Amino acid sequence: MKLAIILAILLATVAGAIAYGRQTRRSATLTDWAVGGRSLGTLVFWFMNAGEVYTTFAVLGISGYAWALGAPAYLAFCSVSLSYAVGYWLMPKIWRAGRTGRLVTQADFFAARYDAPWLGVLTGVVGIASLVIYVQIQLVSLGLIVQLTLDNVVSSEVATVLAGLLMIVFVFAAGVRSAAFAAGVKDVLMVVVVVLLSATVASKVGAASLLDVFGMVEARHPGIGSFPGMDPKSPTTAIWLMTSAINIALGNWVFPHLFQMSYTAHSAKAIRRNAIWQPIYSLAYFFIILLGFAALLANTQPPGSNLNAALLQFVSDKYPAWTVGLLAGTGFLLALAPGSMLLITAGSVFTRNVVQPFKPELSERASLTLSRGSLVFFAVAAVVLSVTQKGSLVKILLDAYAAIGMLAPGVFLGFIWRRTSAIGVLCGLIAGFFALLAPAPARFWASAVPQWEPGLIAMAINAAVVVAASLVTPRPRRAAVALAMQERPMRSDARREVPAVNAA
Structure with a gap:
């Protein structure tokens, strides 16, 4: 029953995604494959956007935390x-720059805005490194789901390798439109799963209601509902919460895939509609946090006390096989x-910003082939990280945001300060x-401000240096700055906006 439901969800979604994205594949250009023809409407963009918010980190990572x-x-x-408050302002600017300059990647923006x-090569390498760390989150979770599907007959390492192979196969069959379709199915299933589990979880742990779950867990573990949580020595205080949330909000739309996602919208x-309603x-x-507390009340013991597997183990212990299959099938889509x-x-x-600057004669077909081929290398790198580096999904996420946050000053200042x-x-x-990686600064931050997110400190230092260095270096060309510095109100009809931008 469990395996049948998982296969039904996967096969139906993949078939639908391939059918939905067939037009993109027929076009056989890197631009259409990467940004979906810049034509995603409000509904499709909603699911694409939510697909990047509700991943395996959201369900397994947060419940485990x-x-x-x-x-x-x-x-x-x-x-x-906080991320969507920033995105309401930033994402339309990214979209407009992409339309005006026919940009495809985040690194295109850096190369064009700063002439x-x-x-573009340097920021492309930084962006790829951050993306590989982010893929690690999906592979760690997908490996756990593969183990659950196979009833733990394979090790976590083998499960992670199998997860990597599954992701590669899916990506080769997909483009941006196919990914958007899968994200839509995944979001609907996630809501169904969360509602189903939340509606029944109280009875599974002997509670009278959902709110009673919170009361029971607080009675059994005093202080769990306030900071720093169950471990009084943990650095996860209110200051940690604020600095980490700010760092995530400032770095979120700077991630190359979300930057690139902004290019895909048709208007x-x-x-802006998405930024208003997504919070x-x-x-x-x-409800996801509620399920984590319920797992604690049920004395759930995931293999190796792996907090990332707490929800999977809880559902496996307390629910029938068909529910486990529904959760696992949804989990596959949450990662894929x-x-x-x-x-x-x-x-x-990699193709546009690391290879093409040195081989500008690459054809569209060769570029697309190289892009698809390089995915295998990046997926393998993420598998190696997943197998060799253990940690909570939240910790991996914060590491990824710390790395990509180094590009945030160049993005924000690029849109608001001509002198950058x-x-x-x-x-x-x-x-x-x-400031982020050297041992001496890391020890200093840990001693001086132990509760602060190191990525936010490094981002602030980065921004200060950008401002100081820009004041003593030559101004960028006006034509390059015009790509980002646009003050005119935007109209939804992109064809009417582009002449207005050029005229500016």
Whole structure:
């Protein structure tokens, strides 16, 4: 029963995704494969956008964090709401720059805005590295789901390798449109699963109601609902929550796949509508945290005390096989839909911004082939990271945001300050990564401000250096700056907007 439901969900979704994306594949161009012809409407863009918010991290990572620590899982509420407040302002600017400059990747923006192809190469490499870390989140979760599907007859390492192969196969069959279709199916199934589990979870743990679950877990584990959570020595205080949420909000839309996703919308109106309503969608985290607390009340013991597997083990222990199959099938899509977008982005950045500057004669077909081929390498790198580096999904997520946050000053200042220069961005990157990764600064931050998110500290240093260096380096060309610095109101009809932008 369990396996049959999983296969039905996977096969039906993949078939639908392939059919939905067939027009993109027939076009056989890197641009259409990567940004879906810049034509995704409000509804499709909604599911694509939500697909990057509700991943395996949202369901398995946050529920596991609630099971292991308690209140620190509230990070999900804060970070999503703040991210969309930033996105309401930033994403339409990214979309407009993409339309005007016919940009395909995030690194295209850096190369064009700062009139520096070398900066596109550098930021492309940084972006790919961050994406590989992000893919690790999906593979860790997908490996756990593969283990559950196979009744734990394979090791976590073998399960992760199988998960990597599954993701590669899915990505080769998909483009942006196919990923958007899978994200839509995944979102609907996720709501069904969360509602189903939440409606029945109280009876599974001996509680009278959903709210009673919170009361019971607080009585059994005093302090779990306040910071720092169950471990009084944990650095996950209210300060950690605020600094981590701000770091995620500032870095979220700077991720290359979300930057690139902004290019796919057919209008700025579609983007703004999503930014307004998506925070309400984040209320689902209430039920996901509730399920983590319920797993704790049920004395759930995942294999190896792996907090990432707490929800899977709880459902496996307390629910019938068909429910386990529904959760596992949804979990596959929670990993495959965003994972495909991550790898598609990494492949397109590699081809356009790392290879093409040195081989400009590459044809469209050769570029598309190279992009697809490079996905295998990036997926293998993510598998190696997943097997060799263990940790909670939340910890992996924060590491990914710390890395991509080094590009945030170059993006934000590029849109609001004409004086920002390529050399300034380079100096900021050097200073930021030194503050983030060098042993001496890391020890200093841990001692001086132990509750602060290191990525936010490094981002602030990065931004300060960008400003200082830009003041003493030559101004960028006016034509390059015009790509990002647009003050005119935007109209939803893109064909009417482009002449207005050029005229500016």
